Amino acid sequence: MPHDKLKILLHDDLKYPYLGRDSIGFVLHLVKPKKLENKQVYFQGLKLDPQNTAHKKLIWCIFKASVYHLSLHSLLSNFSIYSKWAKEKHSNLSTFVISLVEDAIIGKHLKQSFQWALPEIAYANVVSFLRMKNVKDLSNNLSRVMTSTLLNFHVGKVKGDLNEEMLPDVQAITSILQKMEEAPTTEARLDATTKIYNALAIYGETFEVPSLLYTESHGTNDLFYNRYVPKEEEIEPLLSDAFNILSPDMSDKEQLRNTHKDSEAQQVLTDWLEYENAKLKILQNYIEIGKDTRFEDVEFPIENYADYLRKRTLLSSPIRRVLHQLRLLKNVGGEDFRQESGFVDLQEAIQVIASKSQRTDIFAREELQTREDAWSILVDASHSLNMFHGEVRGIAVCLAEVAKTLILDQNSWGMYAFNNKFYIIKDFTERYNTCVKARIGGLTHGGFTYLPDAVLLAAQALIKRIEEARVLVVVSDFFPAGYDETEEKLEENFRKIERLGVGIIGIGVNSRAVKQYIRTSCVVEGPYDLMKKFTKAFIEYSSG
16 A cells, blocks of 8 residues: 555544544554653553553553554455445444454464564453453443454453353354455455354344454443553463464464564653653743743644645645755855855845746855844644645645755744644754654644734744844734734734844735735745745845
């Protein structure tokens, strides 16, 4: 599957992973840990100690198993073949049966082609078994048979004493799943689902669908699991059987088990904690400088790297045309401060682009280039621009790519978004890395337009900068809303910002209201005409 067809989203408020779709392809919704105030982390309904080696291993193994499992679904599964079969059948039961069959096919592929993934899968199977409730604690017979089938197929045993009349059905269904081929025909898949469905339907209906902790969920799993953290001494004795179930023909299981190193979990979780602590420090800084604003909260946007990549690919041509002339080239010397190679003289380059001149002497020698810029880019994410959310995200991508290229020091520009909350896309201390790009991709629209508060907070982040030129770039429709006298407050704050020595460039998205507030401005319909108009606005600002 092409990478742009697959989207992966990480959620710290999700208990169980699930598989979704958007207009382009599969969406993998994965569970990530959430850092709590008491130095614990929350993961799949459990409070865990991030300093505990066993807890780190549990988090990392289940997370990796989810990535492997859901990724293989995106590669191998075509759930549409079951749509006609599932009509007039109980939806929850048919969903469970389809999931069983497709998971069995994935298991065959793991055994044949992805043996390196088996340690985490086996570990996650054992943890699921240990956390699963005893069959006697489940509410009805169908739930007992479904969970017993899951565990018997994946771990080779059931949890508790299952009724002797139910056990033959569990064993028969397990046998059907074990006989599934690596690439069965549609007919074979439908035949298996029919047999399994008929075997389970005699036990009635269910309102909950059980799944293993790392596989795709179909609703809440809370009815099937205990809030219990399995101990390492409970997990270890069950791993051998779990490996045998996954690949009974594998000759050197011990060697495979040893490929799973605790050090990897230690390093990954330690790095994650450091990243979360750094984010917390950034948040606290903006909460402090924004304490007199009306914002309900200060947050980081959700991260959606796939949507960033899709937008960046779509806009690659207009971005490339401009940035081609702004690349940093190695200085080869010369007496005139204007060179044909060296560091870009920003104002010279913009004038060349705007005038379509053939001049190439737009570079300055490093020791003679004295002007330094600091940018604070502010993007409106309120409901009023919801109709243009694609264009706004595209504009944000373009501005970020321009800032990355024009500003040599990556700690000299920041990017933010706002509605009635304030969102940090890139702090000045952060590099323009994958996480920052994913935040741009995660921009959504909703809430009120607290523009007066946003421009002031974004400008205050600039005040501490020592660069010669400090520029606030505002992308909005410039219709503030959410409380009384917002227009008057916006005018007042713009005057205050200018008195602080910060220049302002306004980009009105399908709106000329920007002209009422900012002298240096342009009106754009989308990212495709942003570059030309923004360049002209920047020339006006630079020569003002």
